[in-house]
Amino acid sequence: MAYVPDRAVLERYARLLVEFALGTGEGIAAGDVVQVSGNDACKPLYVEACKAVWRAGGHVIHQYMPAEDAQDDVQRAFYELASDEQIDFLPERYARALIDQLDHTLVIHSPALPRSLDGVDPARQMRRALARKPEHDWEQAKENRGEWSWTVASYGTPGMAAEAQMPIEAYWDQIIRACFLDLEDPVSRWREVRRTIHTTRDRLNALPIDRLHVEGADVDLWVTLGERRRWRDGVGANLPSFELFTSPDWRGTEGWIRFSEPLYAFGTLIKGVELEFRGGLVSRALAAENEPVLHELLATENADRIGEFSLTDARLSPIDRFMADTLYDENVGGPFGNTHIALGDSYHDAYDGDPATLDSQALERLGFNASAIHTDIVSTTNRTVTALLRDGTERLIYADGHFQLDDVEVAAATLS
Numbered sequence: 001m002a003y004v005p006d007r008a009v010l011e012r013y014a015r016l017l018v019e020f021a022l023g024t025g026e027g028i029a030a031g032d033v034v035q036v037s038g039n040d041a042c043k044p045l046y047v048e049a050c051k052a053v054w055r056a057g058g059h060v061i062h063q064y065m066p067a068e069d070a071q072d073d074v075q076r077a078f079y080e081l082a083s084d085e086q087i088d089f090l091p092e093r094y095a096r097a098l099i100d101q102l103d104h105t106l107v108i109h110s111p112a113l114p115r116s117l118d119g120v121d122p123a124r125q126m127r128r129a130l131a132r133k134p135e136h137d138w139e140q141a142k143e144n145r146g147e148w149s150w151t152v153a154s155y156g157t158p159g160m161a162a163e164a165q166m167p168i169e170a171y172w173d174q175i176i177r178a179c180f181l182d183l184e185d186p187v188s189r190w191r192e193v194r195r196t197i198h199t200t201r202d203r204l205n206a207l208p209i210d211r212l213h214v215e216g217a218d219v220d221l222w223v224t225l226g227e228r229r230r231w232r233d234g235v236g237a238n239l240p241s242f243e244l245f246t247s248p249d250w251r252g253t254e255g256w257i258r259f260s261e262p263l264y265a266f267g268t269l270i271k272g273v274e275l276e277f278r279g280g281l282v283s284r285a286l287a288a289e290n291e292p293v294l295h296e297l298l299a300t301e302n303a304d305r306i307g308e309f310s311l312t313d314a315r316l317s318p319i320d321r322f323m324a325d326t327l328y329d330e331n332v333g334g335p336f337g338n339t340h341i342a343l344g345d346s347y348h349d350a351y352d353g354d355p356a357t358l359d360s361q362a363l364e365r366l367g368f369n370a371s372a373i374h375t376d377i378v379s380t381t382n383r384t385v386t387a388l389l390r391d392g393t394e395r396l397i398y399a400d401g402h403f404q405l406d407d408v409e410v411a412a413a414t415l416s
Contacts, residue, residue: 003168004044012181014048018056020187021151022104025194025236030057032103037063042110042155049106068116079120087124088131095135099142110155114163114324117267122296125266133372144348144355153239154327163324177318178240194235201244203408204231208390216383223309224252226367230352242317242331245310247346249367251280253306261329261378268293273377280305302371308342314401329378337401340378344371
């Protein structure tokens with residue numbers, strides 16, 4: 001019989017997602033319209049999430065798909081059978097109307113077969129991502145106006161546990177601890193975590209950082225923060241989330257970086273990724289396994305540029321091992337926290353101002369990257385991050401998996 005977490009855990013999980021994560025940490029309001037997206041593999045949590053929306057007075061729009069199956073996978077069948085015209089098709093009127101209707105989107109990530117698209121031509125998958133970019137742009141514009149929020153959470157499947165080489169019970173134990181679902185009131189605990197993260201975020205934003213220098217045995221990378229940038233936290237949009245991130249000016253990325261964690265991209269596992277940047281672009285890309293897929297990814301328009309730089313403090317995150325799920329792996333704590341970058345699209349809310357006032361020309365001028373994909377690649381090795389400040393002085397901000405900012409003064413007006 002398939003493993004299903006205790007009902008009390010699922011009820012807490014659903015309440016946490018609907019009453020806290022959505023609405024950027026504030027939950028939904030009565031009358032809000034929520035799209036709940038998932039597949040057969042996450043049915044127990046999907047049902048509880050719908051119940052939580054209804055209890056909160058919201059309305060549900062369903063997006064429910066068949067789970068992947070070795071014999072009958074609808075997603076794989078699409079890529080094997082679809083013509084170029086079908087790959088490129090976007091139901092524009094439907095997509096626009098749906099986005100206009102929605103206040104929130106809750107995505108429950110639950111791949112039954114994490115490598116179900118292994119062997120499918122990655123160029124076709126990336127072509128599909130490019131065809132759907134207008135949909136993403138409409139969502140981002142609505143998010144920039146403060147009219148739409150999203151949350152991504154995971155429901156552990158036997159396939160995910162197998163990829164991580166864990167029993168399903170142990171896999172769910174990581175989920176339960178990471179989301180504080182072993183507590184009667186995980187919402188209160190997450191509010192405490194968010195306050196701690198915001199304190200560190202505000203200390204980072206108080207520093208006039210020009211560039212960052214990331215150093216370690218497997219990295220020597222310079223990242224230019226850029227004009228009008230701020231650090232953000234992912235609490236709410238991702239659950240769990242312990243990271244602090246920004247979207248730097250992609251044009252100022254120089255050096256090289258190797259990643260300790262495997263990358264799951266387009267249904268394929270890529271191991272041993274190493275990238276070199278010159279003039280902001282990836283000039284060399286290596287992988288120990290499935291390197292051609294990495295090259296196909298980088299061939300997507302503007303996917304050879306940095307869209308995000310992120311750090312996680314090991315003291316906050318209970319996640320202590322590889323989970324074969326980017327949502328968890330980019331938030332791992334362990335002995336040294338984690339450093340990760342994303343190739344591709346930038347986050348507009350890293351702009352230190354109202355992102356709704358920025359058009360595409362302004363975003364381009366500021367060095368925010370625009371791409372159809374956003375691919376996070378993670379390392380959990382020990383790294384030092386030094387900030388070069390605008391006055392030419394240096395400041396250590398991260399070492400041994402911890403932020404080094406306790407003595408940074410923050411004006412009370414900047415605290416939230």
